[in-house]
Amino acid sequence: xxxKLAISDTCFxxxxxYYRKREVLIELFQTxxxxxxxxxxxxxxxxxxxxxxxxxxxxxxxxxxxxLDLRRAEELMLEVATRPHMKRIEMPEALCLVxxxxxxxxxxxxxxxxxxxxxxxxxxxxxxxxRALETIKEAIKRGYIKVFSEEDVRKTFREYEEDTGxxxxxxxxxxxxxxxxxxxxxx
Amino acid sequence: MFEDELEKILxxxxxxxxxxxxxxxxxxxxxxxxxxxxxxxxxLEYYIETGDxxxxxxxxxxxxxxxxxxxxEASIPVVV
Numbered sequence: 001x002x003x004k005l006a007i008s009d010t011c012f013x014x015x016x017x018y019y020r021k022r023e024v025l026i027e028l029f030q031t032x033x034x035x036x037x038x039x040x041x042x043x044x045x046x047x048x049x050x051x052x053x054x055x056x057x058x059x060x061x062x063x064x065x066x067x068l069d070l071r072r073a074e075e076l077m078l079e080v081a082t083r084p085h086m087k088r089i090e091m092p093e094a095l096c097l098v099x100x101x102x103x104x105x106x107x108x109x110x111x112x113x114x115x116x117x118x119x120x121x122x123x124x125x126x127x128x129x130x131r132a133l134e135t136i137k138e139a140i141k142r143g144y145i146k147v148f149s150e151e152d153v154r155k156t157f158r159e160y161e162e163d164t165g166x167x168x169x170x171x172x173x174x175x176x177x178x179x180x181x182x183x184x185x186x187x
Numbered sequence: 188m189f190e191d192e193l194e195k196i197l198x199x200x201x202x203x204x205x206x207x208x209x210x211x212x213x214x215x216x217x218x219x220x221x222x223x224x225x226x227x228x229x230x231l232e233y234y235i236e237t238g239d240x241x242x243x244x245x246x247x248x249x250x251x252x253x254x255x256x257x258x259x260e261a262s263i264p265v266v267v
Binding site: 112116119131165 | 196197203206207210238239240241242252253256259264
């Protein structure tokens, strides 16, 4: 069964659009929200045409943040900025965190600052933030990406790295592969 | 409990940052970077050191989308 709601920031949607299995994202979630501020940052033709197609089909939804979302996002940005060990976040990521938290949506991001928020800030701990790594992992576990062997699992992650110019941190990648293998009883 | 974990989390984050920086430095196409105009070159070098794409794109004076394309051209990976 697909997950209900996700909200994507700019870097995630740009890179994911280059992935050969990008349609998996559309199957994995019922609806993917894109804040207006995120869409404004996308200029790449390949990315914008994929987004437009999904906006037209209703799988992606352009989201206008409320004045309260904007105010809360600004507060979050400032709070992060005052913590010396944190990486700064800006309005698009802060908005994704605020809206995702309010709507109980999974936040899709490749922004390191946004990834750190639930790890380091206690009141944000319940928020679910996924990178491409977690997204692919869940897509395999839920059967949206078919794999028949350990090599298939490794290949799936490797394909994303090749298509997008990403490198998953090795420790996280090994953990994700083991989790998938264990879930699919391949280990 | 959360406070107890924080120190461990921060130490892991610092280690991950270090690893990511080393990967970006190692994989970057330095010939390509050196051929760029000063502003773009500075932005790419800034990204290699920090991984901060937003600030790097502002240094370059280009949009996030365009800067992401530049990173691909310069073979600088996004390590996340």
